[in-house]
Each structure stands twice: as structure tokens, then as C-alpha cells.
Amino acid sequence: MSVIELTxxxxxxxxxxxxxxxxxxxxxxxxxxxxxxxxxxxGSGKSTFLTIAxxxxxxxxxxxxxxxxxxxxxxxxxxxxxxxxKIGFILQAYNLVPYLTVAEQFQFVDRIKTQHNLSxxxxxxxxxxxxxxxxxxxxxxxxxxxxxxxxxxxRALYPDPEIILxxxxxAALDSERVAVVGQLFQDLARxxxxxxxVVTHDMRLEKYxxxxxxxxxxxxxxxx
Amino acid sequence: xxxxxxxxxxxxxxxxxxxxxxxxxxxxxxxxxGLAFGLAQQNTQGVESWGAERIVxxxxxxxxxxxxLLTKSQTDKLTLSKNESYVGQSSVVAKGxxxxxxxxxxxxxxxxxxxxxxxxxxxGHQVNGANQVVVDSQFQQDGYKLGDTLKFNSKTxxxxxxxxxxxxxxxxxxxxxxxLSTWRTLKNLxxxxxxxxxxxxxxxxxxxxxxxxxxxxxxxxQALPGYSAQNTTFTLMIGFLMVISIVVIAVFLYILTIQKLxxxxxxxxxxxxxxxxxQNTISQALLLVxxxxxxxxxxxxxxxxxxxxxxxIGFNLPLLAVITVGIILTGILGAIIPVRxxxxxxxxxxxx
Ligand SMILES: Nc1ncnc2c1ncn2[C@@H]1O[C@H](COP(=O)(O)OP(=O)(O)OP(=O)(O)O)[C@@H](O)[C@H]1O
Ligand SMILES: [Mg+2]
Numbered sequence: 001m002s003v004i005e006l007t008x009x010x011x012x013x014x015x016x017x018x019x020x021x022x023x024x025x026x027x028x029x030x031x032x033x034x035x036x037x038x039x040x041x042x043g044s045g046k047s048t049f050l051t052i053a054x055x056x057x058x059x060x061x062x063x064x065x066x067x068x069x070x071x072x073x074x075x076x077x078x079x080x081x082x083x084x085x086k087i088g089f090i091l092q093a094y095n096l097v098p099y100l101t102v103a104e105q106f107q108f109v110d111r112i113k114t115q116h117n118l119s120x121x122x123x124x125x126x127x128x129x130x131x132x133x134x135x136x137x138x139x140x141x142x143x144x145x146x147x148x149x150x151x152x153x154x155r156a157l158y159p160d161p162e163i164i165l166x167x168x169x170x171a172a173l174d175s176e177r178v179a180v181v182g183q184l185f186q187d188l189a190r191x192x193x194x195x196x197x198v199v200t201h202d203m204r205l206e207k208y209x210x211x212x213x214x215x216x217x218x219x220x221x222x223x224x
Numbered sequence: 225x226x227x228x229x230x231x232x233x234x235x236x237x238x239x240x241x242x243x244x245x246x247x248x249x250x251x252x253x254x255x256x257x258g259l260a261f262g263l264a265q266q267n268t269q270g271v272e273s274w275g276a277e278r279i280v281x282x283x284x285x286x287x288x289x290x291x292x293l294l295t296k297s298q299t300d301k302l303t304l305s306k307n308e309s310y311v312g313q314s315s316v317v318a319k320g321x322x323x324x325x326x327x328x329x330x331x332x333x334x335x336x337x338x339x340x341x342x343x344x345x346x347x348g349h350q351v352n353g354a355n356q357v358v359v360d361s362q363f364q365q366d367g368y369k370l371g372d373t374l375k376f377n378s379k380t381x382x383x384x385x386x387x388x389x390x391x392x393x394x395x396x397x398x399x400x401x402x403x404l405s406t407w408r409t410l411k412n413l414x415x416x417x418x419x420x421x422x423x424x425x426x427x428x429x430x431x432x433x434x435x436x437x438x439x440x441x442x443x444x445x446q447a448l449p450g451y452s453a454q455n456t457t458f459t460l461m462i463g464f465l466m467v468i469s470i471v472v473i474a475v476f477l478y479i480l481t482i483q484k485l486x487x488x489x490x491x492x493x494x495x496x497x498x499x500x501x502x503q504n505t506i507s508q509a510l511l512l513v514x515x516x517x518x519x520x521x522x523x524x525x526x527x528x529x530x531x532x533x534x535x536x537i538g539f540n541l542p543l544l545a546v547i548t549v550g551i552i553l554t555g556i557l558g559a560i561i562p563v564r565x566x567x568x569x570x571x572x573x574x575x576x
Contacts, residue, residue: 080495084495084496095490099230100230139234
């Protein structure tokens with residue numbers, strides 16, 4: 001069942017001569033239980049695509065449907081609520097609150113989303129998988145880039161979202177960790193029926209994907 | 225609140241500095257208002273202790289007790305009730321064995337009238353004979369005791385202190401109470417003058433004599449030499465200080481909020497409602513301001529307890545409450561200004 005569907009989506013910035021078309025006529029859908037990988041060179045529009053799919057930006061034209069809700073018909077407040085309940089964003093480096101310890105990052109989620117977060121044992125298992133269980137008392141500034149990235153992945157997964165949108169989730173990781181994260185993504189799709197959309201340069205993730213798309217100059221084509 | 229507290233805990237130095245700044249500003253406001261209130265009190269305490277509602281003075285005396293004189297031919301036409309009392313005022317320099325010379329206000333009273341009768345003494349007795357005085361407790365602090373003597377101006381007559389009374393201040397000088405004939409002696413007046421004016425507890429009292437005018441006590445106090453000038457100066461100083469503190473606190477909170485925006489953008493991307501972030505900012509401002517205020521109150525109390533007696537400082541709870549609420553509102557205002565930035569923060573800006 002498709003949980004994200006983009007139909008004829010265009011996105012351009014600027015007007016007249018300075019106008020650039022970043023996304024052109026994108027049609028895309030993501031299914032529960034599948035990992036979709038989106039690759040493409042820098043500046044090709046991958047992040048723009050991801051933010052539109054997650055309802056952070058509105059397209060210039062075309063339609064975005066998330067969990068049967070048409071994004072353009074929701075109020076900003078409802079879009080926030082949808083994001084909070086359904087979507088987990090894994091952003092490149094910055095999605096940790098600098099003045100909260102790793103453990104407090106999860107406590108904060110408990111405060112803004114009081115239900116349906118991972119159980120303590122599930123969270124502990126996730127922290128074990130990502131090999132960050134021993135870092136819970138540390139502040140983000142005390143973590144390495146790769147540790148931060150893995151905490152950020154755990155942070156995004158903690159609210160147990162249906163949809164996981166990840167932007168370069170493995171940029172700072174070595175091959176061993178990439179394999180862990182790739183396997184985690186695949187397990188989330190296969191065993192927990194999540195939909196994963198992962199934007200990346202990282203070809204090491206290819207073998208965990210069900211579909212691979214390529215964005216080139218704002219156009220998307222299916223690579224496999 | 226969660227984020228606000230955690231952030232303060234993690235960034236102790238930064239938030240400590242802000243609390244310190246609030247502390248210093250509000251300390252200054254408290255001390256200034258204490259001084260203003262203390263000075264105002266020392267202008268008026270005496271008059272207030274008389275329970276005066278109206279003051280009758282010569283109509284050409286420019287509302288000044290010091291300038292006013294009532295003649296015997298005027299007062300002979302009056303019969304005063306138990307609510308009225310004659311007062312004769314004269315500025316004097318008091319000299320005695322103890323301490324330096326003290327500039328004081330001599331107030332001559334008729335010992336049978338209400339001010340003298342109702343006067344509360346902390347020790348000693350009322351004036352009941354010639355050459356006796358009851359003096360403000362400031363003399364006690366300067367080392368005088370019952371039975372000590374004082375001389376006034378360049379006169380040779382010695383007056384014996386027979387009693388002490390508290391809160392006897394007029395024009396920021398301690399009051400020396402004596403009788404009206406002593407007052408005449410100090411003023412070099414013949415017996416044909418009775419007093420400087422009449423004080424009445426009756427809000428409707430008038431003398432009925434054309435040359436005399438009855439003022440309500442508020443008008444009289446405003447006309448005390450220097451009184452309204454002092455108050456205006458202090459009010460302006462405190463007002464400016466409040467305005468400056470609004471600006472300083474607002475600027476600090478603004479800068480803080482700007483620094484937090486990238487972080488807020490991430491939280492917004494994760495679906496954290498803008499409301500939570502606004503609440504966080506405002507509750508943080510409240511925490512910082514109340515922290516600063518609590519410390520300022522403690523420091524003010526400490527200062528007041530170590531200030532030498534001579535410094536006129538006085539605290540009035542309603543006034544302090546108004547100032548405290550004012551500073552808290554200032555903090556909230558300072559936190560509300562950058563709220564617009566939080567509401568406008570674009571989650572996309574953090575996604576590369
Ligand atoms: N708000 C904006 N205003 C104008 N141009 C923008 C804006 N956001 C993105 N662009 C442009 O859109 C294009 C695609 O940007 P995007 O961030 O989607 O690329 P990307 O594929 O994620 O690149 P990278 O791999 O380097 O992260 C770029 O040319 C960028 O300059
Ligand atoms: Mg990008």
C-alpha cells in the first residue's frame with residue numbers, strides 16, 4: 001500500500017530569468033515494507049524532493065499525498081501533527097538538541113509525543129544494534145560524527161514512525177556501520193512494515209534497497 | 225519547561241551571565257526605589273505621625289509651615305477642638321556634648337493639645353515643664369540619652385532631653401519637640417504670635433479667618449521644600465532604568481533566540497509544534513528573570529541591613545511588588561519580541 005505518493009510534482013525557485021526548475025514532473029510512490037533509495041549528484045534536487053515528500057515544503061505544482069492525506073489541504077498545524085505522528089526525519093548532522101544528553105533526546109520526544117513511542121526494551125535493543133548504548137549520558141558535542149549520526153537515526157526511529165525519510169544517513173559512517181544501518185533499514189521495512197525513503201550518494205546501501213531511483217537535473221527515473 | 229531547564233543547566237556560564245545582568249539591574253532599581261521611598265518618608269513621617277488631614281497657614285505663606293505665622297489676635301478668635309493642634313516650626317542647629325552639630329526641625333506644641341497628648345514615646349516622658357524637649361530617635365543613635373542637654377543655634381539656654389520618639393522626621397531632618405514658648409524664643413518672636421499653623425485631624429476643618437487658609441495634607445506635603453523635585457528625579461531615574469532594562473533584557477533574549485533558531489528548525493522538521501518552542505522561550509525568560517529577581521531581593525535585603533543608619537532607605541511592600549511585577553513583565557516582553565522569529569523559522573533551512 002502506498003503511503004507517500006507524489007503526482008506530477010514540480011518545484012522551481014526564483015522568477016523569470018533567475019528561475020530554476022529544481023524538480024520537474026516527478027511521479028513517485030513509496031510502499032510500506034519497502035526501502036526506496038534515491039541517488040543523484042550534488043545539487044540534483046534530492047533534498048528538495050525529500051522535504052516536499054515530508055511536507056516541509058510545498059511544491060510549485062502537483063500533488064503530495066501522505067497516508068491518504070493530501071498535504072496541500074492540511075493546515076500548517078495538521079501538517080506538523082502528521083509529521084510528528086507518522087514521519088521520522090533523519091537529517092544529516094543537526095537533528096540533535098545540543099544541550100540534551102543522548103538519553104534526554106528520547107525523554108524530550110516523550111514529552112511532545114506521549115504515546116506509541118518505542119518501549120524501553122525496544123529502544124535499548126535499537127541502541128545496542130547501533131552500538132550507542134554506552135553513550136546515553138553524553139552530550140552531542142562529546143560524540144564523534146558517526147556516533148552523532150547513529151544517535152540521530154535512533155532519535156528519528158524512537159517515535160516509531162510509519163514513514164522514515166533519511167537524507168544522507170550514512171555519510172559519516174564506516175563500511176561496517178553502513179552495513180548495520182542498511183540492515184536496520186531493511187529489517188524495519190521487512191519486519192515492521194515501515195516505508196523507508198533514503199536519499200544518498202552512498203552506493204554501499206544499494207544492496208538493502210527494494211527500489212533505486214535516480215534524480216538527474218530535476219528529473220527522476222527508476223534505476224532498478 | 226523541559227528544554228528551558230536543561231538548556232540553562234547545560235549552558236551555565238551563558239545563562240549565569242544573563243541572570244547576573246537581571247540581578248544587577250533589578251538590584252539597582254530596588255536600591256534606588258528604597259532610597260526614594262526612604263527620602264520621601266523622611267520628608268513626611270512627622271506630619272504623618274500627627275494623623276494630619278488639614279493644615280491651616282497664613283494664606284500668603286506659599287503653603288510653607290516655615291514661612292507662616294499666626295498672630296495672637298487671629299487665634300484669639302478661635303476655639304480649637306481636640307482634633308486641632310497648634311504647631312510652631314523653626315529650623316535649628318542642635319549642639320550638645322555628643323556628636324557633631326545636628327540640623328533639626330524644632331516643633332513647638334501646646335502640651336495640652338492632641339499632638340503632644342497622643343505622641344508615642346519609646347522612652348522618657350512628655351514635655352511637662354520649661355526647657356524640656358522630646359527628640360527623634362536619631363539623637364539616640366548619635367549617642368544621646370535621657371537627661372542630656374542640647375543648645376540651639378547660638379543661644380545659651382540648655383534644653384533637657386526628657387523623651388525619645390520614633391519616626392519624627394520633617395524635611396529629612398530629625399524633629400525636636402518642645403513647647404510654643406521655646407519656639408518663640410528660637411524664632412525671636414514676641415508673645416503676640418501664637419504658632420506657625422494649625423494641624424487638624426478633621427478633613428473638613430477651616431478656621432473661618434480670612435487671612436488664614438486651610439490646605440489638605442497632600443497639597444501641603446507636595447509643597448514641602450524639595451519634596452516634589454526629589455520625587456520627580458527618582459521617578460525619572462527609575463523609569464529610565466526600567467526602559468533600559470527592557471532594552472537590555474530584550475536584546476539578550478533576542479540574541480539567544482537567534483542562536484537557537486537552527487536548532488528550532490530541526491525540531492520543527494521533526495514535528496515539534498511551534499507552540500512548544502514559544503512556551504519554552506517564554507518560560508526560560510521567566511526562569512532567568514525570576515532567578516535574577518530572587519538574588520536581587522536577597523542582595524537588597526543584605527545591603528539594607530549593612531547600610532549605616534544615616535542613609536535614608538525605606539522599603540514599602542506594595543511598591544516593591546509593583547517593581548517586581550514590572551521587571552517580570554519586562555522579561556516576558558523581551559521574550560515575546562523574538563517569538564515572531566520562532567514562528568517563522570523554516571524547517572527546510574536545515575536540510576541540505
Ligand atoms: N530555497 C532555495 N532557493 C533557491 N534555490 C534552491 C533552494 N533550495 C534548493 N535550491 C537549489 O535547488 C537545487 C537542488 O538542491 P538540493 O538541496 O535539493 O540538492 P541535493 O540533491 O540535495 O544536493 P546535495 O547532494 O549536495 O545535498 C540546487 O541547485 C539548489 O541551489
Ligand atoms: Mg541534499
